[in-house]
Amino acid sequence: MTDWLGPEEWQAVRLSLKVSATAVAVSLPLGLLCALALAKGRFPGRQLLNGLVHLPLILPPVVTGYLLLVVFSRQGPIGSVLEPLGVSFAFRWTGAALAAAIMAFPLMVRPMRLAFEAVPPALEQAAATLGASRLRVFVTVTLPLALPGVVAGAILAFAKAMGEFGATITFVSNIPGETRTVPTAIYAFLQMPGGEGAALRLVAVSVALAMGALLISEWLSRRIARRVAA
Template identity: 50%
Template sequence: MLTPEEWSVLALSVSVAGRAVLVGLPIALAVGWTMARTRFPGRTLVDAVLHSSLFLPPVVVGLVLILLFGADAPLGKALASVGIRLIFTANGAALAAGVMAFPLMLRACRQAIESVDARLDDVAASLGAGFWDRMFSVTLPLAAPGLIAAAVIGFAAALGEFGAVITFAANIPGETQTLALAIYAALQQPGGEAVALRLAGISFTVAIAALLLSEALLAYGRKRAGA
């Protein structure tokens, strides 16, 4: 059985990772569709920038978020004027985790869209189907397995994110302390290895559960498609 503190950390971690995917996946899908279906000048540069958080140190990503959304930053002040504060909050932790997971979701979404034959979209258009009709009746159903994979990959990455989260949102128990940060905090305490190992086991279990859920959803989708 988990202790109340562990339940709190687990719930916060799932909430942060879930919000990161909920906001990031639609953006990754839109950008992935654009990169897969269109050609424009500077496309390679844009693609490199979109994937920059993969090769930048997470601490640098957290620093950039502070410069953009900190209390004294222009965007931070604009959001504060309407009652929204990101730095040192759970929403800020979700933002940091989402930024780090975004390239992984983007790549999976792009590959999912590219796996759908563009000629099917052209055929639907020739029969009078509009853009959104084609998107929801042709492209998204066929790309669904890849999109589910994108969501699972993004969730797992956000769940385990450390550097960007601790830099932008800090390690505040009950507010921003996710599983990764709680493991780090436990290791800073004398004899905290057992607690850290227990928390690592919880993190592993949640990631495996997410993977099994995605497999179940994929199997259900294939069954419906066959029917």
């Protein structure tokens, strides 16, 4: 691939992989908590939490990116606090990871929630009656049975993060080597005379990565499901 892609194209691919992996790794613990709360919890504000989780699917990505810019810029309520600590998101690759994580979060939570809802409550109750704590029940019963959905959610979130464009370009712009991911690189190449070839190669990479992620998600989910059933 390094010979087929030019230096700028390969740089965009590497940055996209870095951004997507970081987005999934950082958001996975919160995704698990939200999915578990929505699947098993009964508390005031549950529907509000459900709405907030799925809000990025409904809002235009540009709106999400603008809100991130307002909140995490150097003058923003959170950015102004983090800036003296050396933590910066606006116009940085970390901001691209944050935008990708937020946009991919609903696709991560949904399969996890369905997987947790499918776990038979009788098995969890049986473990609890044997003296297991809630944490032990979750680690030894709930999580293993829901693992296919957890894996599927993580991989779908990775694929979504790889393709994120609107929120990213609004929040962190399109800076080569810093925030130019594959989607923003495609956009940039299409604005250049003679850049159609590079854009087409990156489109091919995007399709291959997306299809690969979906196939791996399906394969892992089936393999884990067979192991859990056994």
